[in-house]
Structures are given as C-alpha cells and as structure tokens.
Amino acid sequence: MLVSYKWLQDYVDLNGTSAEDLAEQITKSGIEVEGVEKLNEGLSGVVVGHVLECEKHPNAEKLNKCLVDLGEGEPVQIICGARNVAKGQKVAVAKVGADLPGNFKIKRAKLRGEESNGMICSLQELGIEGKLVSKEFAEGIFVFPEDTPVGEDALALLNRDDQILELGLTPNRADCLSMLGVAYEVGAILGNEVKLPEPDAETASEQAADYISVTVDAKEDNPLYVAKVIKNVKVKPSPLWMQTRLMAAGIRPHNNIVDITNYILLEYGQPLHAFDYNRLGSKEILVRRAKNGEVIVTLDDVKRTLTEDHLIITNGMEPVALAGVMGGANSEVQADTTTVLLESAYFTGGVIRKASKDHGLRSEASARYEKGIDPARVRAAAERAAALMAEYGGGEILAGSVEADSLDVKPAVVSVTLEKINRILGTELNSTQVEEIFNRLRFETVEDNGTFTVTVPTRRGDITIEEDLVEEVGRLFGYDNLRTTLPVGSSTPGHLTAYQQKRRTVRSYLEGAGLYQAVTYSLTSEENAAQFALENRAPVQLAMPMSEDHSVLRLSIVPQLLEVLKYNTARQNDSIAVYETGAVFLSNGQEDLPEEHEHVAGAVTGLWENHPWQGEKKPVDFFVLKGILEGLFAKLGLLGRIEFRQAQLDGMHPGRTAQVYLDGNALGFVGQIHPTVQKSLDLKETYAFELDLKTLLEADTPALQYAMIPRYPSITRDIALVVDKEKAAGELEKIIVEAGGSLLKEVHVFDLYEGERMEEGKKSIAFTLKYLDPEKTLTDEDVAKAHDKVLNAVKEQAGALLRG
Structure with missing residues (x-):
C-alpha cells in the first residue's frame, strides 16, 4: 500500500511528525514501512509557464520556438520538441539552473541556431512513470488547467513535494488497504483524532428506484449490493489534485468518473464500479453465478469465457461485469456518458479470488475483496463517490439508493482480563492505561473488575480472540517498552537424537x-x-x-x-x-x-x-x-x-x-x-x-568395540577362481567368508581377467585372504585346514575352479 503523507494529513493531524518519524513509529507498532520516497528527490526550479507564442523552428521541422512567460521579468524563448505544445497553454517549465531526475541540470543552450532558456517538461521528465500518465499527455508535455497562476511552483501543484510511505502489509491487516484505515492506525499510534469525510450533496426529486431495480440470486456471494444513479454528468478530466494523488498511489488517471471510483477505493478501501446507464441495455441489475460457456468482453477488450464458479453482474440478460474484478466493455463510461449507475457492493473473498485466478486478472478491487473489506463502508463509500461526481462532474444525484441486502455482519465482541494482558506481556499496566489504548484504537470498551469487554469495529476483521487484543495493547504500548526478561523454570539441555x-x-x-x-x-x-x-x-x-x-x-x-x-x-x-x-x-x-x-x-x-x-x-x-x-x-x-x-x-x-x-x-x-x-x-x-x-x-548396529593390535603375524593366501561370467564377486566373497571360519579376517578382490586365454563364458576373479589368530602364531597346517574349507566351499556352492 502506497500512502501519501500529504493526503494522510486530511484525516489526522501530523504536525510535528515528519514522514521519516511516522514511518519509524508505524514500523515499531507492527506494520513494516518498507521505504519512504521523496517525490521531489533531485527536482528543483520548475514553475508554471504561459506559452505566449508558438511557431515552427526556422531550421528544424520537428522543433517549436516558444515565447514563455514565467511570471518573473521578461518572457523567455524556449525551444520545445513536443508535438502537443501550443499557444495559450499553461505548462511546467524547468528554468535555467533547475535540476531534473537523473542528475540533469538545465542550462542555456542553442538548438539549431536558436537560443533556448529552459525546458518545457513532460510528466515523465519530472520523474512520473509513463504508465501513470494519462493518455492525453503520455506522448507530450503536460498542460495545466487554464486558471493555474503563472509562476507558481509546478512541483507543488503536481504533488511532487509529497512523500510516499510504502507499507508492507500482511494479509491480516486488510484494514490498512485504505487511507482511512491507515488514518485510524496512525491516529491510534499518535493519540490524535481521526477526521472522516462528510459527504454533503443535494439530491434531485427523482427517485433512483424509478431508474433501476436490483436482484441478487447468489446471496451467499453477494449479501449486499447498493446502486445509485447520477444524471447529467459531464465526463472530463478530474481535478489536478485528484489526478496527482492517484498517480502517487500507482493508479493512472482516466476521466473524472473513473478517477472518482478509484479515489474512493483508495480512500475507503471499498471498490466501486461506474456503469454507463444508457449503455446498460435495461433497467435491471441481476447478480448471479455465470453459466458454463457464457462470455463477457471486459474493459481490457479481452473475450473471457465464464464458468459457474464466477460471479457476474448482468442487465437481466447478459453480463456487464465480472463481479469484483473488472467491468464489461459493453457498459463502459465514455466521453458521451451522461447518466452513471454507481455500484458499491460486498462480495465474499472466495468467489472473487477464484475469478481473479482463473482469468489472470489481479486488480486493486479484487485484491481488497480477496482479503476482506469493511461491510460498514459499502453505503458510505457510495454516498461519498456520488457527492464527488456531483461536485466535479456536474451531476444530479437521484434520491435514495437501490439495495439488495441480506448482509448479517455484526461487530465482534471479545473479552480479556487485565491479569492476562500483564502476564503475557510481562507488564504492570493498570486498567486506565489499557482502556486508553482501546480508546485510541476507537474500540468501544466496557471494563468490569479487571475484565475488558471490547466491541471490535467491522473494519478490524483480524481481531477475533483475546490474544488479538493482547497484541493490540502490546504494540501500542510499544514493544520497545516491554521489559527484557529471562525465562524462569527448569530446562533440559538440548542434544541430537x-x-x-x-x-x-x-x-x-x-x-x-x-x-x-x-x-x-x-x-x-x-x-x-x-x-x-x-x-x-x-x-x-x-x-x-x-x-x-x-x-x-x-x-x-x-x-x-x-x-x-x-x-x-x-x-x-x-x-x-x-x-x-x-x-x-x-x-x-x-x-x-x-x-x-x-x-x-x-x-x-x-x-x-x-x-x-x-x-x-x-x-x-x-x-x-x-x-x-x-x-x-x-x-x-x-x-x-x-x-x-x-x-x-x-x-x-x-x-x-x-x-x-x-x-x-x-x-x-x-x-x-x-x-x-x-x-x-x-x-x-x-x-x-x-x-x-x-x-x-x-538399522540396528552393534556397539563399537575396540580390539588390541595383534601381537602375532598374519598369513595371506591368494586364489584365482574361474567361474561363469554371470557369477558376482560379492557372492563368491560371501561364500569365502562363511567357510573361512574365525581365522579368516579379511577378503579382498584384487584382479579380474576375461582375456582370450579364458574358456568361452568364463572369467577369473582373484582374491587375497588374510588369516590371523590373535592368541598364537599360526602354523602352515592351521592355515591349510581353513584354506581347504574355502576352496571346497567355492567349488561346491559356486562351481569355481582354481586357475592354473
């Protein structure tokens, strides 16, 4: 999750806390901040300029000679190669002496004989990734709205003076996949109040229910569906502040309607979808499981074949969206859209995860549905989005919302004792301190004789048992404040089995x-x-x-x-x-x-x-x-x-x-x-x-036994045995060992011969046999008896003959 430091200040007071300090405190409280990015790193000296004149360069067909007012002194001449530069535009200008990303410093220059005193910049040249730049300006310079003051700091207007905190969230902390969720977390850490948006927009006399009906067949997959209708909207670029916030969060701006749905997704953590009402093809929304083989063309213009495992939004007849993942191309908001049908819904994570995986579509919406959204924000997000569409799209909000509601989600109620909290954490907290921590978290708490009964808001679906509450107390009390103690009790020294x-x-x-x-x-x-x-x-x-x-x-x-x-x-x-x-x-x-x-x-x-x-x-x-x-x-x-x-x-x-x-x-x-x-x-x-x-x-093995070094000499005998080629040396060795008795101590193969002097199908294997008696010196007669037993055994059991 990418969190804008400046945007976060809309909800919680950060005065006296820098982005770096905040990142450290969030990390210490249990959510790792993987980095803090300064968007203006290596940037300076960029202002808003007004293009007073623009004509072709006399010596270069692809260059333009522009006269630009920088709001200070005389206008300056700048040579620009962008195809979309034109007279009357308000543009971002890097003045002489300005610094741009890549350690690039702007200097006075002559381009094909004409002086250039600065550089008219594209967003990419100001450090914004190309994939985040709207299509209108993707291949040229960026143009500010007409009412932008000349000479203003362009970096501030483009939100490049912001800092971005990258949160490495674990799956259980889905509540922080929104700016409000992060605001609650930061408010609890700093002990500051959280200011929530308060949408306030007038509604028309017409009723939304006269325009649309909502039916949900798959109630287990979609227990709550909310639809609002906004008429007479004008599709145009969204305000610059909204575009820059979206880009800072890694989302590309499109138009005011689509940008508002993405903005609310980031703000509330609630995915929304905007349909073109006039392209919907009916006055009905039906949510159901798809039929095997049913087809939808999604917004990325890909034809997708559905199965009964997938949840879809239909107009009563055909699919218009793959629920929770991506909308359909047949109902997309376009430049001529005038009436918007706004969807805000609660979908269960499993069905969304299945569709996302099957179609290889991982979207910001699906990621949030998979981890779990706050059901309490479904309606609030729709109201906030409708108010923004009225404000920045000129729309009229029809009265009321049309809902299909079978949702039954209640806040979890969890109890924990003060004794258990202190025993697990090794602390000596009192009831007042613990209650104060729960209050900072905005948890409704009742304390009775050392037992805290906590009503956990639905936004914190990760808290279900008393150990979760202990963890909340520990991380907000501060892990650094927990005493270091050695374990007490008996222990057993470790060893290998x-x-x-x-x-x-x-x-x-x-x-x-x-x-x-x-x-x-x-x-x-x-x-x-x-x-x-x-x-x-x-x-x-x-x-x-x-x-x-x-x-x-x-x-x-x-x-x-x-x-x-x-x-x-x-x-x-x-x-x-x-x-x-x-x-x-x-x-x-x-x-x-x-x-x-x-x-x-x-x-x-x-x-x-x-x-x-x-x-x-x-x-x-x-x-x-x-x-x-x-x-x-x-x-x-x-x-x-x-x-x-x-x-x-x-x-x-x-x-x-x-x-x-x-x-x-x-x-x-x-x-x-x-x-x-x-x-x-x-x-x-x-x-x-x-x-x-x-x-x-x-396998069982006998205990290792040590033997004395023999005091008496050993006697060796070599034998070469002629056997069938298929006869294994190991088989012969086994026979020799068994026949040799207690005097035979070692047997080794030292030669194998299969030359032309051997009979067809035969081979010669030579062994060295070592005889030893640890109690006396062996005589030739002793060895001869044992050796004869060996020769007889190999002859009888293996058909082996001594080689002459």
Whole structure:
C-alpha cells in the first residue's frame, strides 16, 4: 500500500511528525514501512509557464520556438520538441539552473541556431512513470488547467513535494488497504483524532428506484449490493489534485468518473464500479453465478469465457461485469456518458479470488475483496463517490439508493482480563492505561473488575480472540517498552537424537569423500517425478502450482541433482560431485496426506582425480561410486549386511547398475545414468545413487568395540577362481567368508581377467585372504585346514575352479 503523507494529513493531524518519524513509529507498532520516497528527490526550479507564442523552428521541422512567460521579468524563448505544445497553454517549465531526475541540470543552450532558456517538461521528465500518465499527455508535455497562476511552483501543484510511505502489509491487516484505515492506525499510534469525510450533496426529486431495480440470486456471494444513479454528468478530466494523488498511489488517471471510483477505493478501501446507464441495455441489475460457456468482453477488450464458479453482474440478460474484478466493455463510461449507475457492493473473498485466478486478472478491487473489506463502508463509500461526481462532474444525484441486502455482519465482541494482558506481556499496566489504548484504537470498551469487554469495529476483521487484543495493547504500548526478561523454570539441555547424529555422520562422510552438498526443490514436473523412484506410486499433485515445472512433489532426488550437474557443466564446471539428503513424497490417495521418506542421493560426472603435475587423470566410473557407498556403510557399521546385485532400472544403464540390499531388503541403487538420459541433459558419463536414508539410519548396529593390535603375524593366501561370467564377486566373497571360519579376517578382490586365454563364458576373479589368530602364531597346517574349507566351499556352492 502506497500512502501519501500529504493526503494522510486530511484525516489526522501530523504536525510535528515528519514522514521519516511516522514511518519509524508505524514500523515499531507492527506494520513494516518498507521505504519512504521523496517525490521531489533531485527536482528543483520548475514553475508554471504561459506559452505566449508558438511557431515552427526556422531550421528544424520537428522543433517549436516558444515565447514563455514565467511570471518573473521578461518572457523567455524556449525551444520545445513536443508535438502537443501550443499557444495559450499553461505548462511546467524547468528554468535555467533547475535540476531534473537523473542528475540533469538545465542550462542555456542553442538548438539549431536558436537560443533556448529552459525546458518545457513532460510528466515523465519530472520523474512520473509513463504508465501513470494519462493518455492525453503520455506522448507530450503536460498542460495545466487554464486558471493555474503563472509562476507558481509546478512541483507543488503536481504533488511532487509529497512523500510516499510504502507499507508492507500482511494479509491480516486488510484494514490498512485504505487511507482511512491507515488514518485510524496512525491516529491510534499518535493519540490524535481521526477526521472522516462528510459527504454533503443535494439530491434531485427523482427517485433512483424509478431508474433501476436490483436482484441478487447468489446471496451467499453477494449479501449486499447498493446502486445509485447520477444524471447529467459531464465526463472530463478530474481535478489536478485528484489526478496527482492517484498517480502517487500507482493508479493512472482516466476521466473524472473513473478517477472518482478509484479515489474512493483508495480512500475507503471499498471498490466501486461506474456503469454507463444508457449503455446498460435495461433497467435491471441481476447478480448471479455465470453459466458454463457464457462470455463477457471486459474493459481490457479481452473475450473471457465464464464458468459457474464466477460471479457476474448482468442487465437481466447478459453480463456487464465480472463481479469484483473488472467491468464489461459493453457498459463502459465514455466521453458521451451522461447518466452513471454507481455500484458499491460486498462480495465474499472466495468467489472473487477464484475469478481473479482463473482469468489472470489481479486488480486493486479484487485484491481488497480477496482479503476482506469493511461491510460498514459499502453505503458510505457510495454516498461519498456520488457527492464527488456531483461536485466535479456536474451531476444530479437521484434520491435514495437501490439495495439488495441480506448482509448479517455484526461487530465482534471479545473479552480479556487485565491479569492476562500483564502476564503475557510481562507488564504492570493498570486498567486506565489499557482502556486508553482501546480508546485510541476507537474500540468501544466496557471494563468490569479487571475484565475488558471490547466491541471490535467491522473494519478490524483480524481481531477475533483475546490474544488479538493482547497484541493490540502490546504494540501500542510499544514493544520497545516491554521489559527484557529471562525465562524462569527448569530446562533440559538440548542434544541430537541418535538418528540426527547418524545423519550428520552421513553428511560429514560424503563431504569428506569429495561430494558437495546440494539443496534442490521438492517440487518437480510430472514428467520427471517418477524417474529413478525407489517406489512406484502416483505423484502428489499441487492444487495451485506456480508452473508446470513445479506442479508435483518429487518421488526421487536424482532428477534434481542431474539438473544441478547440467547447470554446472553448461558453465564449464565439467567435473562435479554432489549429494543431497531430503524428503521424497509418496502418495496414499487423494484423501490422505502423503508419506515423507528421507532419502540420500548423489551424482558425479567428469574426472574423479586430476593430477596435472603427473599427468594422471581418472574419470569417474561405477566402482568409484560403489567404493564411496561401501565406505559409508562401513562407517555406519553395516558393510557386512550389504549386498550389491546387478539390476535393470528405468533411466539407468542396464549393464552398469546395481540394486543395493540391506539384510536382504531393497535399500536403493547405484549405477550409470542411461546414455539417452545423459544426452538429453548434455551430460558426459554420469553416475548416481539413491538410498532410503531413514531405513539405513534406523538399522540396528552393534556397539563399537575396540580390539588390541595383534601381537602375532598374519598369513595371506591368494586364489584365482574361474567361474561363469554371470557369477558376482560379492557372492563368491560371501561364500569365502562363511567357510573361512574365525581365522579368516579379511577378503579382498584384487584382479579380474576375461582375456582370450579364458574358456568361452568364463572369467577369473582373484582374491587375497588374510588369516590371523590373535592368541598364537599360526602354523602352515592351521592355515591349510581353513584354506581347504574355502576352496571346497567355492567349488561346491559356486562351481569355481582354481586357475592354473
């Protein structure tokens, strides 16, 4: 909300309080003022000039030579390139020595041989945004009304000596989406009275009810509709003071009728709409839900197809406005309009929000209806707008208003005790102080033996419970005045749970292994959601997604990590290793909330090692990532319970992917991304893994035990086994460990051979076996017995033969 400091003074006395001081006090009371803009920043020396003569420049076809009276001494000659400059105009002139925005200083100059002593200005050149300038002056200089005194300060007349406070309002403070609402807030902060507008206009003898009838079918959506009729209006520019106030608030002036409705919207927070009565096409207003497929052309000349979710204003037959959002082009106020039908209504926020979203129309009116307007101002706003149309449009207000009223909104009555206020705030306020705060807020209050019964005005719809009243007392008493105290009572020192400690271990290990932590969105596209998922479930759809790329909750973390790799490789960071721990979301049907499972995933591409001095470069491969995972499982004490089994998964390379099992149950996968997926992402050879972190960390692990350093030597034996190509090394290792008994301490694969000397369909895998007895020195006979058991076991269980 943009609040004019000068306009605010119409309602509350600000003497002795600067705009900066006011902004600080409003912020301290709970509404953040995001900035204070001085509209005359970098501006000076601009006055109203009278163009006495205007003729074409003798040496330039597109320039004009003007003689301008500045109200001081002799008229001066100014060269002007604006197409709309003409004799007799009152214009804004930047004198020699004047400052304009952009650190631009006006100097005497010669333009094509003719002297120029100043500059005739457009509004844009005075710092006003082009989109806020009325169409009449959008492409030329601004022209003041004929009765504007020559030599007056043009900046003051254009309200450029004002200051604008930008309020960062939270949705609950919709009451401050109006100048009156801000005035009530400032009046409460400063303890000053609030002066409300008092419309006073004569009415004609004719009755508005003779011109229009109002019927509301959708009473739940529109419990109150007020219509007034103003005859014999003249559509023309609105007064300059009104135009400048609208521009300062970010609204473009159009004409006096439309500008008055926008002015009241800003003043009262009550949206209004003006229909051209003669273009309405009937003497009836019917408010109803639209029919599916019904069409309206709105004021922006866009044809919009409606549904039964949308509320419309009709003339009894066809739509003339999309209620609360935008009027229809068929009943728009135009230059020849003479009779205005003025609408002021209370629409419920939900139906307006739906129409605004469906049609992509976010207007000042819809924003206020969505957050909630004050029902007590509906009639008052209509009366004030009609009075202004009579004053500045020459109109006659027909007697009475035509209403459809089923509104039943009563002020909230909330009670709170003095004891509770002081207990929550840590204060020692007395009843008089609290009552004085409620009086400053203009809340009707009755105090009885320390209990305050407060009748909250309908403008403050955010106050419904006693805690809200406590907050009002606290913020107006002043948060800075609340004492700083330490909490009293017993406390428990915080510590990490076992799960949290293990999760930190996982992160620490992966970072120590060379992976960088990534944090990605939990939202993804429906196309990517099911890729690499550990469980096959339908993705959870968002009810109101911001875009198709963020429309569902993810089932896997890997797709987002691949996007991280793509982003980096596109910027010449071609050797990347990242990991992420985060939630994936598994649907339980539309009625139930999804399950959140914590996963850990990683992705690597490019070179794993690069030693420029020695010229050694090692690209990442399957065994790099598998080794990292084995180190992680060892760190968690689970390595002996892990299995890697070759698998074929969607999106993964069929020959370089393994399913990971913990105690025989699927835990996740590790492997190379399928070449087609790599190509679609412009990635080189890329490897990834994803594990169910919750299952991994909740697995029971034995307590860590320390063993003495062996006093006796170990004995190693190497064996090379010839097996079928499909036989996994992990399966052989498991057989060896089980057969080796207590003396076998370590087993490692150190060689794999599939050369031309091998029989078709066979391969050779070589293992190193380490035997050790911590109680004595092993003999060859001891080792031979254990070793023979190993050889027999691999032969019987895996069909393995010793390679000669």
